[in-house]
Amino acid sequence: MMDSIEMMDKKKLLDIFEYMNERLQENQLQLEITVYGGSIMTIVYDNRPATRDIDCVFSEVNQTLFNHILDMTKFAFNLSEGWINEEIKEPLKSILKEDKETYKVYSNLKIFKPSAKQLLAMKILAARPEPAKDFIDAYLLCKDLSIKTKEELLRLCEEYIPLTLIGERQQNFIRYLGKDLGYDWK
Structure with a gap:
């Protein structure tokens, strides 16, 4: 369908x-x-x-x-x-x-x-697998907002979402996001 x-x-x-x-x-x-x-x-x-x-x-x-x-x-x-x-x-x-x-x-x-910041936080929270475009969107938003560290990303996220909602799926999403951006976000 x-x-x-x-x-x-x-x-x-x-x-x-x-x-x-x-x-x-x-x-x-x-x-x-x-x-x-x-x-x-x-x-x-x-x-x-x-x-x-x-x-x-x-x-x-x-x-x-x-x-x-x-x-x-x-x-x-x-x-x-x-x-x-x-x-x-x-x-x-x-x-x-x-x-x-x-x-x-x-x-x-x-x-x-x-705002781009809120949209990025929402994409991190959603962290849906493909075919959803959350990863590509988050990558572009990180570039647009000049996010270079995991700490910057988490600081931004906590303005919009409780960090207690960041589970294993979101943590893996963030780790792969950092890798694709060229950073080591363990």
Whole structure:
């Protein structure tokens, strides 16, 4: 089933947001959306050609009208079931603080993104194996943030997540991350 999911590149994601803004405007709705994960790596960091879904959290809005707008968007762009993924709400419960930045502002839609630091901490916490792109994303974020030592990485992480959540999987992830970056992070 996952193979049949339509991938969304940067242009398509931005077209979707533009379309959603137009529908919000027609319905006189204002919406704030915070976008996480692969969609942010695709539109902001340009390191991914595309993503399967938009990991996001929405502000409070007229849910009936908004569900209609999501259905219209799904139809207009021929998107798969699950193109909007609000499952990010669960890992966000572990986040000590949100460090959001404005990404884009339309007339009726405001898009936020987590800071690169928060995104890196979330990638370390997730530490999912391939085909998830957590490792590649964490590598690029470490480069972007000039993280050179394990101590710097852990200091950054503890701003956003309790270090007690760093288990064996995350420790191995960090060790391999350091190795790929050219450092010995035992």
